Amino acid sequence: MTKYKNLTIVRTVAEFREHVNRWRRNGETVGFVPTMGFLHDGHMSLFQRSQEIADRTTASIFVNPKQFGPNEDYAVYPRSEERDAQLMDEDGVDLLFAPSVNEMYPDGGVTKVSVPGLGDILEGEYRPGFFNGVATVVTKLLLQAMPDVAIFGEKDYQQLMVIRRMVKDLDIPVRIEGAPTGREEDGLAMSSRNTYLTPEERKAAPVLYQTISAVADKFRQGERAPELIQWAKVELEKAGFKQLDYLEIRDSENLKPVYDASRPARVLAAAWLGKPRLIDNVEV
């Protein structure tokens, strides 16, 4: 407890709520950044955003079993709580909520929040149940914390849209802010899962960002989606990507297909680079 300048770590919902309630009663606004830990600079920019717009910054680390499929990487997902807490402390985070699985789901937790439509396409198609797990745990975290504002990275763009929609539909009294994707110098989107990349894969990885950026440019200039997607597929294969789950140009808000750049659109992609799977997206 004494080794942090600023940060307090709590492990129970009751303590988490107590801290946030006390601040809010005192008229301080509270920002909240939910994470799965193993922090990188992308997370740091979320904490900074929170500090710009709220008096207090809270964060959570919870690797949520309910959002991992049976063949996914729950067991091996990288964890480094001590290092994460140090970084949060240096970054001015006031409170870290780091609950156990049992604290979050004391009786197993049967209730499910789902966002049919938005949650079933793209990532939802390739990771069935993923967005149910996300929507349910984010609902819980928001209702535990009741922050003024919660900040999510645009790296997981569809997740951000699912959460916005859910918060609106359920009348959760929290403002949702998106923050730009943090990127390495060569453009690769920062992700805790980048640690899975071999040195060779790491070299090829930025091609995903380069390719979807090129698709966005060309689409803006009037080229058509089917041809662009075909072109991108070939580019990714040449760079060593093994399989493309999807690469789509979609409406920025409802993620439905778009046929020209007259409305705000987004290029979203997920592709396998050997064992690791990368996702990324850019604005058109």
Place this chain on the structure above:
Amino acid sequence: MTKYKNLTIVRTVAEFREHVNRWRRNGETVGFVPTMGFLHDGHMSLFQRSQEIADRTTASIFVNPKQFGPNEDYAVYPRSEERDAQLMDEDGVDLLFAPSVNEMYPDGGVTKVSVPGLGDILEGEYRPGFFNGVATVVTKLLLQAMPDVAIFGEKDYQQLMVIRRMVKDLDIPVRIEGAPTGREEDGLAMSSRNTYLTPEERKAAPVLYQTISAVADKFRQGERAPELIQWAKVELEKAGFKQLDYLEIRDSENLKPVYDASRPARVLAAAWLGKPRLIDNVEV
């Protein structure tokens, strides 16, 4: 607005929230009674309960289209807002939230809250989607209002259990109170849908309560469930009931089958009396 002594009627989420927030900021506790209107004395006892345990009493009237099946009675469900408001005013309700369907579901509302297991059995089996509709709208109402306590009648016992479980699972910061079923002098559970009963059906209707009460007594005295259910079925048929959807003895909390009276149990039943369908339940 001026015709009520005590009651204020609001139609938007924003106004509803504003009133409740103001009271809570002033240190007053707030009770909330969600209804579908067409009030009877059963509702009045919920308002009274709220007044006993909270400083302010709020209520809603909303006939929620999402909890009616395509062949159910949404279109003809009895409505009488003016009379309801008068009764609430006389009964000391401070605030009535009576939103339009569009105010509750401005963009259609795609997000769904479901309670698998508890929400799929008994009523959930005979009214598919019913508890999803209930769980979703109750989540919304609770998050709109953020009362200290919400009060639900035990008449809809399974609904009360579904809501308790949902509130716990999602960490909704509201206390849930159940209140005893209001009954007519002859034992019939009060229900807005009793208005559907013909005079002849009305005479037969109390047999449902008499029968499940007898089942509860006999079960307590050691008789076995299968025989009791068979006996009850015959009793109901003799009284003019046309079809029994279910009559079950279940654990009071998780509604799983029980085989003796060693744990708290409940007899729950739904049966058709011609066109109208009655539900009721009693403690063992």
